[in-house]
Amino acid sequence: MGFAVKLISRQAKIEDCPPLVNDPKYSDKLTKLRDLLAPLTSATETLVQIDSDKCIGCGNCIVACPENIILDPPSARGCNSKSPNALWTVEDGKIKVLHLEKCRRYPPSRMNCNVCEIVCYSGAIKVVA
Known part of the structure; x- marks a missing residue:
């Protein structure tokens, strides 16, 4: 839960979680997470x-x-x-x-x-x- 909060508040990046990025069994979840966070990453610091x-x-x-x-x-x-x-x-x-x-x-x-x-x-x- 703490990592999710940091992702949403832009204090962490998806890449900060190596298992999520490197383990093939999470590839579908990684794709969904990137899609979900896309609006946050394209927004300014003020979101x-x-x-x-x-x-x-x-x-x-x-x-x-x-x-x-x-x-x-x-x-x-x-x-x-x-x-x-x-x-x-x-x-x-x-x-x-x-x-x-x-x-x-x-x-x-x-x-x-x-x-x-x-x-x-x-x-x-x-x-x-």
């Missing part, structure tokens, strides 16, 4: 995925993000973030993360915030864990 193909650049995430409002108060009025300290901005019609480390979900605190996902009506933002 947030942004699908730029789905992003319409509406900026709802910028306006709703509590940290972004603290870093760039004019963004609370619906203005695109112009501050170099902002967490998010819209660039070329797509959301762009400027300072991922300022996100509430960034380790080690990893606060359970998903405001950006809730307000993303195009489904471009997903919190995977």
Whole structure:
């Protein structure tokens, strides 16, 4: 159970368990585990995925993000973030993360915030864990 928690929290990798990787009798389970963990491994440190193909650049995430409002108060009025300290901005019609480390979900605190996902009506933002 402890290893599973470490896998999900990205403190361990599948390769850290040699029997799972090296023993042929676990090959089916290894494949299933890799498929199961694929969203986690493709997400940023905050476990947030942004699908730029789905992003319409509406900026709802910028306006709703509590940290972004603290870093760039004019963004609370619906203005695109112009501050170099902002967490998010819209660039070329797509959301762009400027300072991922300022996100509430960034380790080690990893606060359970998903405001950006809730307000993303195009489904471009997903919190995977």
